[in-house]
Amino acid sequence: MGLRRLIKNYIYRKKFDVHKSIELKKIKNKNILITGANSGIGLALTKKFLDLDNSVIATYNETNDNLLKIKNDNLKIYQCDQSIIENINKLKEYILNTPINIIINNAGTWGGKNQSFNNIDYENFSKAININAVSILKLSEVVLECSKTNSLNTILNISTLYSSTEHNSTGKNYVYKGTKSLMNSFSKNLSIDLKDEYKINVFSICPGSVKTKLNPNGILDPDKVAINIINILSSSSEELNGKFVDLNKKELTW
Numbered sequence: 001m002g003l004r005r006l007i008k009n010y011i012y013r014k015k016f017d018v019h020k021s022i023e024l025k026k027i028k029n030k031n032i033l034i035t036g037a038n039s040g041i042g043l044a045l046t047k048k049f050l051d052l053d054n055s056v057i058a059t060y061n062e063t064n065d066n067l068l069k070i071k072n073d074n075l076k077i078y079q080c081d082q083s084i085i086e087n088i089n090k091l092k093e094y095i096l097n098t099p100i101n102i103i104i105n106n107a108g109t110w111g112g113k114n115q116s117f118n119n120i121d122y123e124n125f126s127k128a129i130n131i132n133a134v135s136i137l138k139l140s141e142v143v144l145e146c147s148k149t150n151s152l153n154t155i156l157n158i159s160t161l162y163s164s165t166e167h168n169s170t171g172k173n174y175v176y177k178g179t180k181s182l183m184n185s186f187s188k189n190l191s192i193d194l195k196d197e198y199k200i201n202v203f204s205i206c207p208g209s210v211k212t213k214l215n216p217n218g219i220l221d222p223d224k225v226a227i228n229i230i231n232i233l234s235s236s237s238e239e240l241n242g243k244f245v246d247l248n249k250k251e252l253t254w
């Protein structure tokens with residue numbers, strides 16, 4: 001890696017440095033549902049929430065090897081391929097007796113290689129629409145239906161700046177950009193529909209460029225990103241309802 005890139009990455013890391021905050025401790029004894037939790041940001045969030053004495057229902061798609069390594073009685077693991085919406089319906093039986101407090105819609109797909117104009121894999125596109133967007137709507141319905149105690153307080157959607165129409169100066173990547181824009185649209189809509197009736201806060205976060213399976217060239221460390229996300233969740237869910245923010249809680253344009 002060249003010197004210029006190293007300096008750029010250093011500055012980027014500093015920008016989103018972990019906030020030294022005691023807010024983390026506020027999230028305790030909660031039931032948290034995290035999707036796509038066998039790797040990257042989802043796995044880091046799962047571990048951190050468990051460390052803070054919460055219970056986690058962690059869903060995964062293909063493999064659960066990393067989740068199986070976690071030895072903690074407060075962790076439940078559930079297989080759910082979100083490209084098929086009916087699979088999310090089946091989750092009902094599994095969560096029926098667990099009052100979920102927080103949903104983190106983290107599962108996401110880049111959507112395959114072919115995403116430029118005139119070269120789009122439409123089958124992949126359909127799956128990505130379900131994984132990145134429609135499933136967050138269905139999951140909200142399913143959890144609310146099972147939540148007899150009005151336990152659900154927050155729905156956090158892990159989005160990306162790629163979703164932003166205003167920030168788009170690069171073109172291409174129709175699948176990832178389009179499906180994450182749809183996710184943001186659902187996030188905003190849910191923040192209106194669920195706030196009055198159920199007092200649920202719904203918002204989107206862009207985690208920045210994070211080194212994961214989805215983004216091997218990412219800059220930030222998933223464990224540090226998880227701490228920042230939990231800090232944000234524990235300090236200000238209510239004020240963030242309906243918003244799209246970065247790891248510093250700075251509002252981003254849709």
Ligand SMILES: NC(=O)c1ccc[n+]([C@@H]2O[C@H](COP(=O)([O-])OP(=O)(O)OC[C@H]3O[C@@H](n4cnc5c(N)ncnc54)[C@H](OP(=O)(O)O)[C@@H]3O)[C@@H](O)[C@H]2O)c1
Nearest residue numbers: 036039040041061062082107108160209210212213214215
């Ligand atoms: N890394 C970044 O720089 C970055 C930036 C902005 C936003 N994000 C967002 O952050 C979230 C987490 O991604 P990550 O970076 O941590 O990458 P990751 O490690 O690849 O995590 C994505 C997770 O989503 C799961 N997933 C994929 N297809 C699925 C399906 N059909 N059903 C259920 N789960 C499925 C994956 O499971 P399998 O591997 O088993 O398929 C994986 O565990 C994503 O929503 C992503 O868009 C990431």
